[in-house]
Amino acid sequence: MEIASIYKKFEACASVSTDTRKINKNDMYFALKGANFDGNKFVNKAFESGAKYCVVDDKNAVINDSCILVDDVLSTLQSLANYHRKTINTPIISLTGSNGKTTTKELIRAVLSTTFKVNATKGNLNNHIGVPLTLLSFTKDLDFGIVEMGANHQKEIEFLCNIAEPDFGLITNFGKAHLEGFGGEEGVIKGKSELYDYIKVNKKIAFINSDDTKQVKQISNYQNIITFGKAKENDCTVEFKSADPFVNLNYKNIEIESQLIGDYNYGNIAVAVAIGQHFNVPSENIKNAIESYQPNNNRSEIIHRGSTKIILDAYNANPTSMLAALKNLKQLNAEHKYLFLGDMFELGKEAEKEHQAIANLTEDNFDENIFLVGENFYKTTTKSSTKKFKSFEDLKPLLKSLDLSNSTILIKGSRGMALERILEFL
Known part of the structure; x- marks a missing residue:
């Protein structure tokens, strides 16, 4: 089916969805495929949830006249989006x-x-x-x-x-x-x-x-x-x-x-x-x-827990953003400062060098209360006062024993580290 024809059907729909768990009545469902899933297998569920049309690329998924068979669902979604962009x-x-x-x-x-x-x-x-x-x-x-x-x-x-x-x-x-x-x-x-x-x-x-x-x-x-x-x-x-x-x-x-x-x-x-x-x-x-405007979703949030101020910046991290966060913490006036830094992902062959650079920078600017979490940070060469943990699970016992009153705490790491879990112990 041509994109123009699919677009006419799209105009009759409430919105689009790629997840049968989130379909609303009269949505157009796109049966995307991934490494571990095939949306074509959920067409029945989509219609039961209220879908008006289902875009599929498996002929075996065509169960009624409201199924739109295409060569590739993803490229159809992308082409339809561009067509809509031009139209409006x-x-x-x-x-x-x-x-x-x-x-x-x-x-x-x-x-x-x-x-x-x-x-x-x-x-x-x-x-x-x-x-x-x-x-x-x-x-x-x-x-x-x-x-x-x-x-x-x-x-x-x-x-x-x-x-x-x-x-x-x-x-x-x-x-x-x-x-x-x-x-x-x-x-x-x-x-x-x-x-x-x-x-x-x-x-x-x-x-x-x-x-x-x-x-x-x-x-x-x-x-x-x-x-x-x-x-x-x-x-x-x-x-x-x-x-x-x-x-x-x-x-x-x-x-x-x-x-x-x-x-x-x-x-x-x-x-x-x-x-x-x-x-x-x-x-x-x-x-x-x-x-x-107030930041949320673990992005540079300021959270107060009694006399403790937490800078929660655990949505993501890379060497550039880590450097900026450390610089900011250094400039702040605070009686006690604590740093919980998690691994930075997707650095490839630069991972060892970049994690060591951040570890060095941290120790050059902060004398104590440095906690490094993750396999990459665990491999770095650090002072005896810097505490390193291979995983969050290894860090947890220590969190329960810390007195963090009258402190400013920086929590930063890549999304996969999920360091916002530290909040449960503060």
Whole structure:
């Protein structure tokens, strides 16, 4: 069946779903396949749950006239998303980067939503499946759609750009993330810059942090840009004031007091300000939106437990974000500081070197109360005062015995380490 014909059926549906456990009445179900599952086997369940149509790529899954047989369900989902994007023609703002994507997306959404009707990527649905699902959730009455793009190898951002066809693009930063898939730090820069490549070829607009020399270099001599940063020569000037513990900024002589910790969040806030300015969002609306935004989902959350302050940043970690978190903790005024650091994943052959570098940096800046968790950190060479654990299970007995009152605690590690479990013992 042609995409145009499938699209007519999609228009008659409430939404789309790839999970029979989450289907709502009149959804279009896409029977995706993976290494350990085959959505074609759940067509009966989909219809029982209220699906209006089921898109399948196994002829044996066709059980009635409401089944749509295609060559490949995933590519059909992606093609349908692109067709929908062209049909509704909503302006799309896309962003990628090594760190801070989701926080930046939520800040942009908060700013623009004060003045416009906006929808954005939910959670971190930012890959080859998540981006199509995001696009298909957009409606023609939107003023803007915000699409977060994640990647861990070359050509992935290029592929996502060809589906989403962004009108505006930005990169939060280039950092040491997914080094294994990208093939090193230069590979990360090349891979993430595929967004800028799309912007340049299609004569769209890029928002550029002029304080980030790597970004300025990657956009080269392209003229269709909106610059932001600390310098007065920028299209949008945002002055950094302080970060102890929250980031404070000055924009058009208006003080903005965010609820985000660490000066590494300056750029994330500044681009949201710049986008708001570009689309004529009133300055007071920009201020209110940023000041009201609270991080969640283990991303730089501040949690108070009596006299103990916890910086929970356990959603993900890589050498760049780990360095930023340590720098921020070093700057904070606190009687006692504790560090619980978990392994950083997807570093490939760089894993040993990068974990040792973080261990060294930690010991150079903090005299005590250092706890390293995970197989990579366990292999590092450290001082006798640094405590290392192969796993969270090995750490648990010690947690029960610690007195962490009157302390500031940093908890940071990759998602697979799930270090937020430490909270159960505090």
